[in-house]
Amino acid sequence: MILLNPGPVNLSNGVREALAGPDLCHREPEFSDLQDSVRQRLLEVYGLGEEHWAAVLLAGSGTAALEAMLTSIVPQKSTLLVIENGVYGERMTRMATVHGIACRRVPHAWSAAIDLKAVAQTLEEQRDVTHVAVVHHETTTGRLNGLARLGEICQAHGAQLLVDAVSSFGAEALDFENSPIAACAGTANKCLHGAPGVSFVIARRQALFSSAVAPRTLYLDLASYCREQDKRSTPFTQPVHVLYALAQALEEFGQEGGWRARHRRYSKLARTVREGLQSLEIEPLLSEQETSVVLSAYRLPAALGYDALHDALKARGFTIYAGQGRFKDNLFRISTMGAITSGDIERLLLAFRELVPLRASLSGAS
Numbered sequence: 041m042i043l044l045n046p047g048p049v050n051l052s053n054g055v056r057e058a059l060a061g062p063d064l065c066h067r068e069p070e071f072s073d074l075q076d077s078v079r080q081r082l083l084e085v086y087g088l089g090e091e092h093w094a095a096v097l098l099a100g101s102g103t104a105a106l107e108a109m110l111t112s113i114v115p116q117k118s119t120l121l122v123i124e125n126g127v128y129g130e131r132m133t134r135m136a137t138v139h140g141i142a143c144r145r146v147p148h149a150w151s152a153a154i155d156l157k158a159v160a161q162t163l164e165e166q167r168d169v170t171h172v173a174v175v176h177h178e179t180t181t182g183r184l185n186g187l188a189r190l191g192e193i194c195q196a197h198g199a200q201l202l203v204d205a206v207s208s209f210g211a212e213a214l215d216f217e218n219s220p221i222a223a224c225a226g227t228a229n230k231c232l233h234g235a236p237g238v239s240f241v242i243a244r245r246q247a248l249f250s251s252a253v254a255p256r257t258l259y260l261d262l263a264s265y266c267r268e269q270d271k272r273s274t275p276f277t278q279p280v281h282v283l284y285a286l287a288q289a290l291e292e293f294g295q296e297g298g299w300r301a302r303h304r305r306y307s308k309l310a311r312t313v314r315e316g317l318q319s320l321e322i323e324p325l326l327s328e329q330e331t332s333v334v335l336s337a338y339r340l341p342a343a344l345g346y347d348a349l350h351d352a353l354k355a356r357g358f359t360i361y362a363g364q365g366r367f368k369d370n371l372f373r374i375s376t377m378g379a380i381t382s383g384d385i386e387r388l389l390l391a392f393r394e395l396v397p398l399r400a401s402l403s404g405a406s
């Protein structure tokens with residue numbers, strides 16, 4: 041089955057084989073070596089140094105990393121500003137609310153770009169905001185939210201960024217050194233091509249060990265994970281085999297040329313999908329400039345319901361992904377993450393051509 045959903049992704053043979061690695065106790069030095077190497081390689085993805093940055097590994101999906109990031113870094117006495125332009129931004133507001141973190145929102149329509157004026161105005165009015173949470177790649181729509189200008193605005197107001205990079209880490213540019221990113225959350229089974237079960241937070245050490253933050257949860261307290269992992273230990277059981285797979289995935293990631301190579305590869309596949317679907321008059325929700333290379337959202341052809349399209353493609357070996365929430369009935373999504381090839385995408389387009397009868401062009405002879 042070719043997975044075109046935004047994670048979990050198709051695994052390479054090497055990653056799949058790594059899952060069958062030897063049984064190992066997480067209190068043994070072999071585990072510590074594995075943990076050290078994964079943490080080190082995660083920092084290397086964006087060339088970060090261990091002195092100022094830490095990669096903290098967590099058992100759990102990307103949401104665990106996000107909840108750990110928000111609860112462990114925002115001080116008790118400050119306010120979090122959440123930028124919402126899709127499901128994942130709105131979910132961060134819910135996390136903050138659940139944990140009693142004082143929170144302000146900048147809501148947007150799901151298909152809208154971030155309104156930087158509104159963000160600046162809120163920061164102007166709300167002087168107790170110390171952190172701004174934003175989704176880098178809003179997987180709801182495929183929109184890549186630009187962080188450069190937003191970072192400048194935050195910096196001007198003394199606020200730091202907390203980034204949901206769950207579906208962009210490893211395939212889109214992230215400028216850690218020149219932007220006020222305090223931390224970002226990522227996961228093994230999206231752009232890094234690992235297996236589901238491990239996620240991580242990349243954080244400035246200064247932000248992790250701030251004395252202004254008291255733990256809000258026991259299990260998701262990043263400072264205690266980081267302290268233990270720095271000592272080559274772990275507070276709780278880690279999914280050992282999933283970490284073998286992530287180590288192998290990071291090895292292959294490096295061999296293939298790192299995030300820039302992955303960006304180019306996704307970009308090529310995504311463009312093939314876009315052009316192929318447009319030739320069938322299936323239009324993307326957003327322009328190519330606004331969209332990540334990781335996933336695009338498309339308008340469902342009028343004649344075809346989502347379930348029928350999904351089931352027919354699944355019968356041909358492809359899993360596509362529905363729109364979320366209010367987009368359930370009018371969008372579908374296609375991701376190009378994972379160990380898939382341009383041949384897989386060509387076959388996908390052939391399947392679409394069978395399913396979507398080409399409507400006569402209304403534009404005449406042109």
Ligand SMILES: *Cc1c(COP(=O)(O)O)cnc(C)c1O
Pocket residue numbers: 046047101102103104128175177178179204205206207227
């Ligand atoms: C997939 C995703 C998540 C949630 O990740 P899970 O692994 O399902 O918990 C969070 N944010 C974004 C932007 C995502 O794409």
